Amino acid sequence: MRRGAIVLSTALLVLSCGGGSPSSSKSPAATASPSPTSSVAPSATPGAAPLTGTYGLILSAGTLQLVKPDATVSATVSIATPSVQFCSAAHDGAVLEPPVSATNDEVYFRDGDTKIRMVVPPASAADVTTVPGGPTTISFFSVSPDDQRIAVLVEDLSTASSVNERLYVEDLRGGGHHTDIYTTTAPKAGTTLWPMGWHQGALVLAVVPACTFEPAGLTPTEWHVANASNAARMATIRSTNCTLSYWPSAAGVGCTDANGVTTIYDWTAKAVSVTGPGSTGSGYSETSLSPAGQSILFATGAGVGAPPPATGIVQLGPGPYATVPGHAACSWIDEDHLLAPDAVIQFPAETPGNLKVTAGVTALTATGVCAGRFPGGL
Secondary structure (H helix, E strand, O other): OEEOOOOOOOOEOOOOOOOOOOOOOOOOOOEOOOOOOOOOOOOOOOOOOOOOOOEEEEEEOOEEEEEOOOOOEEEEEEOOOOOOOEOOOOOOEEEOOOOEEEOOOOEEEEEOOOEEEEEEOOOEEEEEEEOOOEOOEEEEEEEOOOOOEEEEEEEEOOOOOEEEEEEEEEEOOOOOOOEEEEEEEEEOOOEEEEEEEEEOOEEEEEEEEOEEOOOOEEOOOEEEEEOOOOOOEEEEEEOOOOEEOOOOEOOEEEEEOOOOOEEEEOOOOOEEEEEOOHHHOOOOOEEEEOOOOOEEEEEOOOOOOOOOOEEEEEEOOOOOEEEEEOOOOOEEEEOOEEEEOOEEEEOOOOEOOEOEOOOEEEEOOOOOEEEEEEOOOO
8 A cells, every 4th residue: 555655756765574474473583793883872961852842743844843733843853865776786775764853852954864863842953873774775674662771773774685674782872782673585576674663672664665665655565563673573563464563653554445444452462452444435545543542543655556545543443433524644643633645634522412513624834744643762
């Protein structure tokens, strides 16, 4: 299924804890050695304070914006694009996942090829560490919720038909306790890993294509939960005739079939419930649970042949529901506000005796691509 995502020449990154074999449970190579391309970062960030509140994260016209529930922008920082654009001479696009990671306290981003920086509101950023990067190398990352560790997936695209992948974990500041927990070589027509987040000390990884000719992003084919010390697989959530959430939440992941019926999984890969859009109608291909798991959104996909943008919202229970034409939400800001690439949608509280409600829509001053939410812990 297609999904709006950051794409330089139509790229999106696919992840696979087991590399070419989705059923493998552990990395074939785990070593503890210094990273030759990771530099020492400052031990502290002068003048920086923990962020408070909740935000939707948007990438727009060379900037990263922190959007408040009222659709105003709390912080804006410049962000440079990486050098990598194509996977091969055939000009298939390298799939580029959003270079942003939110913790319980801060929002981090990859600036250009190698710099990992931290947002310092309202309009500046501080250097934190570096990752490998260059014309044929791209890194994707996630910082642990306590701001202590960073997981980095490095893709080397320099060979003609394959991608060399390396997943490592180290201290966020200083690069200490570095461990390469997984390495593999995959065909460029295959999948790669996106370290999207952390859940109770474990890594949450999405399996996505490494390269694509698609004009828009692709949703994960699997979500993996893996030990952050040795890459041992702890749980696998697979798409089986359904489309997995691109932006999951602490409550878990949804998988929506062609009829809008959605199976909800927790982070142990247990199916905890099955729901459908019901009164919101059908035709939706994307879904995302609210942070506390109280509500679920259904949205149309992106790309060629996708239906017009629209969002259905249902409070599980069953509770109130709403339909919002013209805007396709990507994720939640909090339990009552959803983020779309062009707007913030407010899902009002239940009105006694009336389940159908009218959601409010406030347009963003600048449209863009969704890049997650703050706080970002899973």
